[in-house]
Amino acid sequence: MRTVTEKHPGKSRLRVMTYNIHSCVDTFGHVAPEATAEAIRLLDPDLVALQEVDDGIPETGRLDQAHYLSGQLGMEFSFCPTVLHPEGRYGLAVLSRYRMEVIRCGRLPVLRPLRLQQRGAVHAVVHSPGGPFHLFNTHLSLLGAERLLQIRHLMRANWLGSVSHREPLVFCGDLNSIPGLPVYRRLATHLIDVQTAGKRSLHRARSTFSSRHPRLRLDHIFVSPGFQVMGAEVPAYGPYQIVSDHLPLCADLRLRPVMSCQI
Numbered sequence: 217m218r219t220v221t222e223k224h225p226g227k228s229r230l231r232v233m234t235y236n237i238h239s240c241v242d243t244f245g246h247v248a249p250e251a252t253a254e255a256i257r258l259l260d261p262d263l264v265a266l267q268e269v270d271d272g273i274p275e276t277g278r279l280d281q282a283h284y285l286s287g288q289l290g291m292e293f294s295f296c297p298t299v300l301h302p303e304g305r306y307g308l309a310v311l312s313r314y315r316m317e318v319i320r321c322g323r324l325p326v327l328r329p330l331r332l333q334q335r336g337a338v339h340a341v342v343h344s345p346g347g348p349f350h351l352f353n354t355h356l357s358l359l360g361a362e363r364l365l366q367i368r369h370l371m372r373a374n375w376l377g378s379v380s381h382r383e384p385l386v387f388c389g390d391l392n393s394i395p396g397l398p399v400y401r402r403l404a405t406h407l408i409d410v411q412t413a414g415k416r417s418l419h420r421a422r423s424t425f426s427s428r429h430p431r432l433r434l435d436h437i438f439v440s441p442g443f444q445v446m447g448a449e450v451p452a453y454g455p456y457q458i459v460s461d462h463l464p465l466c467a468d469l470r471l472r473p474v475m476s477c478q479i
Contacts, residue, residue, distance in 0.1 A: 228346030228471040229446070233261035234388040234435055236355070236462035239270045239306070240281055243428060243458050247276050253288035255459045256311075259451065259466050263342060264291070264311040265353035267390045271295060272304030282309035296321035298336030298355075308338050308353050308389075315343045316351070320374070324354070324366040332357055337370055337389075339378075346471035349384035349442065352376065356391050356399065363392060367399045371406075384442025384471055390435050390462065395421075400436070407438035410467035413445035422450035424463045437467045444470040 235256065240249040256264055266285075270276045286293035292312045297305035310316065320339040326332060337354035354370065356363045370376055379385050387407055393399035395409075403409075411421040411433070423430035430452055439445065446468040456463050 228473060230263065230344055230346065230469045230471060231259075231261045231466060232263045232265070232386055232388065232437060232469060233259060233464055233466045234265045234267075234353070234390070234437055235464040236267040236390040236435060236460060237269060237281070238460040238462065239268050239273070239276050240279075241276065243461055248459070249279060249281055249284055250288070251455065251459050252281075253285050255455050255464070256285065257289055258455075259449075259464065261466060262313045262344070263351065263386075265351065265388045266309040266311065267353070267355040268306070269295065269309040270304060270306055271297065273301060273306065274303055278304065282311070285309075286311050292316060294318050294321075294338065294340060296336060296338040296353075298323055299334050307336055308355060310338060310340055310351065310353055312342055314345070316340045317343075324356070325369050326357070327359065327362045327365065330359070330362070332359060332362060335366060337375065339375060344471065347384070347473065349386065349471060350379050352385070352387040352389075354387075354389040354391070356389070356393065358392055360397070363399045367402055371402065381440070382442075383440070385440040386437065386443070386469075387439075388437040388465075392434050393436075394433050403436075403438050407440055408443075408445065410437045410439060410445045410448045410469075411465075413448075422452065424450055424465055426461050427452070427457050427459075427463045430463055435462055435465045437465055439467070439469060442472050444472060446470055
């Protein structure tokens with residue numbers, strides 16, 4: 217174990233994005249990874265948590281999508297497969313402008329014998345100019361009871377419970393849960409929803425699904441008190457209505473210069 221303590225208070229601003237990219241298949245059914253890359257580029261994030269990422273799947277051109285997007289955007293990447301197909305893999309990815317270390321990548325529990333799509337999560341430490349912080353990216357089940365089982369698992373000692381309350385943390389992804397449901401309430405008890413933080417008059421919480429007719433707030437970014445939320449954005453215009461069936465969510469954060477991460 218070593219303690220990471222480097223801090224640069226003057227460089228503490230950070231833009232985080234979560235995006236279910238629908239395997240780079242747009243709402244017309246076209247495989248268009250170049251459009252996905254451009255949609256991300258336009259929002260200029262420092263860190264991107266991606267869900268529904270393909271690698272080697274024939275239906276999406278056998279492309280390693282995380283590797284492709286990282287190359288197009290000039291970012292470091294990590295891919296966490298949650299589903300293994302005979303000819304490829306599918307799962308989560310993280311893109312980062314800054315060095316990152318993956319601490320854990322794993323599958324989440326499922327309710328048997330239902331055997332719905334396997335879900336997973338990834339935990340990384342990102343070494344930003346303002347200091348290191350923890351990132352969790354996940355994609356939870358469509359079934360309420362299974363989602364609750366999965367969030368309980370993620371809040372245990374080997375996931376969220378492994379991080380001290382003093383350390384800065386971002387928890388994000390496609391949670392398939394709207395505000396008011398048990399999964400959201402559990403997270404909101406311990407963490408801050410970037411869409412409802414601060415002066416609410418400055419930002420109205422916006423839905424992320426579906427991209428053409430957004431009515432459900434399924435995609436979320438939560439942060440610990442180690443971050444100050446400067447703003448949040450859900451672009452629902454132009455290409456974002458087409459690139460995926462979800463809209464991206466971006467948060468502008470300021471890392472408070474008082475924390476350190478232990479790895």
